[in-house]
Structure formats: C-alpha cells, structure tokens
Amino acid sequence: MTPKILIIGACGQIGTELCIELRQIYGKNNVIASDIRSGSDALMESGPFEILDATNLDALENIILHYEIDDVYLMAAMLSGTAEKFPMKAWNLNMNTLFHVLNLAKEGKLKKVYWPSSIAVFGPSTPKDNTPQQTIMEPSTVYGISKQTGERWCEYYHKRYGVDVRSIRYPGLISYTTPPGGGTTDYAVEIFHEAVDKASYDCFLNEETSLPMMYMEDAIRATIQLMQAPSEKVKQRSAYNLGGISFTPKDLAAEIKKHIPGFEITYQADFRQAIADSWPNSIDDSVATNDWGWSHKYELPQIVEVMLAGVRKQEIAT
Ligand code: SER
16 A cells, blocks of 8 residues: 655755655655745645644644654754754754654554664764674764664664654765755765865865765665565664765865866864764664665765766756
8 A cells, every 4th residue: 555654854955855756656645745944846846745843743743644644754853063053952853853753653643654863873982984783872962862862762662662663874965956954974065066166165074084975866765665674674673874885075075076177175174073073984784784685876986976967957957
C-alpha cells in the first residue's frame, strides 16, 4: 500500500529534495509538504503544502489526522552554528518536535518516523578516523547534544513502545537546489557559489579541517532506502553512521581549481572551527552497508563537477 507521508521542514536543504523525490516515487498527493514558511517555486508547485509550526502539537496532530498520514519525516531543526547562538531555542525546537512525533507514533497515529541525526553526536573524545557506529560520544555543541539525546529517545521509544523510528547520522551535505542554514559544513556549499560568482572564497574553517561529506543525491537515496527497508533489517534504532567521503577545504579548493584555474581560497577560521575540530575526520558506515545494503556513489571529482554545473545553471535561470 502507498504510504501517506508528511514532511516537516520541507523547505530546507534536505527537505526540498527529499519531498520532490518522494513525490516521484509515491505520487504528489501522497506526500504533504509542511514548513513554518513557504519554500521555492519548484517545491510549492510540486504538490500539497501546509504552513506548520511543528512545536505546536495540536496543529501537527490536526494535519496528521486530516491527511491520514502514515509516515512522518521530521526535517526541521536548528543546525550547529546557529544553535550555538541560541542554545535554548535550538534545544526546544530540536527536542519538542521530536517528542511530539514520537508520542503521536506511540499513540498509534503514525506507522513510521524518520528523524535525522548527525555526525555532531560525536565529540572531542571520539576516535577521529573511521569513527565506528558504537563509540565514545561526548558531543560538545548544543546541536550535537540535542541529536545525541534524540538518538537515545528514538531507541527508547522503539524498545519500550515499539515505535518504528529510523535515523541516519548525516555527514555534511552538499547540494545546490536549496541553501543550507547555519551549519558548520556549509562552507562546502558556499564555496561553489563564490567560485562561480567571483573565483575566490574566504573559508571560515582552516585548510586542514577534514570532515565527512556527502552529495545530496546520495543522502536522499540513503534516507529512502532506510525507510523502505523491512523493519527487521533496521537493527540500529538510535541512528546509522553514514560516511560518504572526507576532504579538507584545501582538497576541495584544489578540485575546484581544475575547473576554474584562477580560483583562490583564503582562510579565516571563526567560531565554527572549534565545532569542526570536535567532529570526526571520517566515518565507518559498514553497519549500514551490512544491515540494509548502503553504499555511496559520489566521489569528490563528481561532486565538484555536478555542483559547478548546477550552480551555473541556477545562476543563468535567475
Ligand atoms: N551539517 C550539519 C551542521 O554543520 C551537521 O549535521 O550543522
């Protein structure tokens, strides 16, 4: 049976592309987009949309009952950089929305829940290279603390109440359709826009900062693959490690230079350097591979190629 899906935070960097892909698979009227504000024309024209503040439980429940929703994808969150500026606001948004959705699932009003976690669950005491699925986790950022706590609650709701909740620890996500908002890995998106516009970029992380990254298409495929996997294959009910690739700003700049020879990068680390320094360099995602067959497709040269082409196309269109 075709599930009826609600996406919360559908206008964000992940939500926009996830929504469009889910509509291709399940039909536009089976995928309800929602967000606190309206989104891009492409998203707004692609199917039903509701304005929703997901911290408002009544409003959320009304939409779920009205559309007879089966599965929720909870993509609304405050990311790492912004959360450091508004700790309490980030905590309330990130946690309350998760509790609302988990409780509605516990009450039998939902069949499945998708909630994104992040590499931010790891901290300075975590092994940095090839970080394993199970390891020391002492996150030092507000965002990381909210994601780590969220993982614990997801696992708890699954074990205690049988809630079918699934999650991925996304690495930094690279895409050109919708800009990211307030993350530490955002440099790896900004750099492409500035490379195309002015052939230079002033990076807010230093040149040797290695972080796990992934092209959006891979991340969307992983998300849908995990949600479609038979329940018994989903053995991690906290969240799955997902690695993709790892590179530094210097590696990325060198790859961009192959396409834009005059491209120049300068470095001026700001407060986000400390956040990046607390996260892994690379991730071991073999548990996701074993449990539900995950493997990434995009390596750095391909990412740079599609990103430059995508940003250029976008700039011509606007
Ligand atoms: N990309 C996110 C951030 O930088 C991490 O999940 O906040």
